[in-house]
Amino acid sequence: MTSAALNVCVFQSEARPGDTAYHLGRLEKAAIDAHGRGGHLLVCPELYATGYNIGRVVRDLAEPVDGPLVAAAAGIAAKTGIAIIFGYPERADGRVFNSAAVLDGKGRVVDNFRKLHLAGPYEKENFTAGDRFVTVTVKGVRVAVLICYDFEMPEAVRACALAGAQLVAVPTALRTRYSHVATAMAPTRAFENGLFIAYANHAGSEGDWRYCGLSCIAGPDGDFLAQAGAGEELITAELDIARLRRARQAIPYLGDRRPELYHRSLA
């Protein structure tokens, strides 16, 4: 049973703003550590490749999904045999997206998620919003990706659940004043949708932004399977899909929805 479960790792990292070579080096070390723990999937924070709060330079550092930045991360995935969800600024068609490439354990780009909800002036000035949910299969588990503010929209996590997601991986950049998103919202999202959440935050500071850390892996019973502290840290949990099925039988949130009421009300 245990050997069939998905082993997910979350890399809570401290950024050196703009230093992509440093971040790739740290990623390789984290992937080697994750491999040593039996990891199958490694989730990195939002805009991991460059750091999050780096101002307009984020646009200069943006690369296409088939550029050298994602290729370097894919090389780490191939070397360690671990799937990686890799946050980076993406350049495409003259626009810049806040993206996460989904790399499989052979180093292939299996999908590419673009943040759907842009948060605040920094993101709205520098990025274009995506328009597509992404769900991939890793070791037989359906994995959706959302980035930071996306996850705070209950509709977005619900959409992933209804599309079949069993795990939602969330690269994020959460500041200390919003720590309740990590401590209260993350387990609530897992519980109310009957799925697993892997919430990957930054640690430390970038400019005047101080991150709270507190990355976590939460389960469908509304509890924490793993929880990081404030500093750089790799956390790990085995996701038992049988547990997800039991939780959904005990409380069938997805089946008990009454969408006709919500839509009428929202019309």
Add this chain to the structure above:
Amino acid sequence: MTSAALNVCVFQSEARPGDTAYHLGRLEKAAIDAHGRGGHLLVCPELYATGYNIGRVVRDLAEPVDGPLVAAAAGIAAKTGIAIIFGYPERADGRVFNSAAVLDGKGRVVDNFRKLHLAGPYEKENFTAGDRFVTVTVKGVRVAVLICYDFEMPEAVRACALAGAQLVAVPTALRTRYSHVATAMAPTRAFENGLFIAYANHAGSEGDWRYCGLSCIAGPDGDFLAQAGAGEELITAELDIARLRRARQAIPYLGDRRPELYHRSLA
């Protein structure tokens, strides 16, 4: 400023299963206490009038909204000048609903909410689900009502927020094993919708059900304004609507939604 704020009280009560006279007596005492605290609105637990976990007898005790049970509660509202959200089993058109009458401070029935999502076999066997959201105005504040499982559906609280609710009052019957709904989900719902939550639970036990208490009043910054312990207790908070406006300006969750994506995904 403070005198214009809505003072909301939550009565966390211990039931005597089936003993409506006892519950009306306790309600009168709670309403007098709430009046002494400057309360404008008093929220009671789910099926307060009869107790929640009382088996099929709940159907025998059900009364129309214009029957003597709601009239007695309305008399308490009129006597104390406090609006009351009063949970009771409602008989109407040969069916039974899990309802909450909304009584104003003059003892008038201003609306009547019927639980929209029935939870588990007990409710599905004994009740019919309602089909309408309810929002009323109390002291200038828009107040929606949801009952227990309704509140656990993120879509339902969102629908209330989009309909203009500034406070969602939630009569509930939450067992100890689900205490994270009170401690993590309640402040999350307040935060993700930019509104106040008044979550009114039972204390003590009924049959093999043990309630966790932990009733609370949560605010739009994701914090607790008041929180009960495990036993019978009246909790109180002043709801500052200016704070709600500031929270919604800081993070405009309602305005940043992208419903066209959710619907496409959910189709």
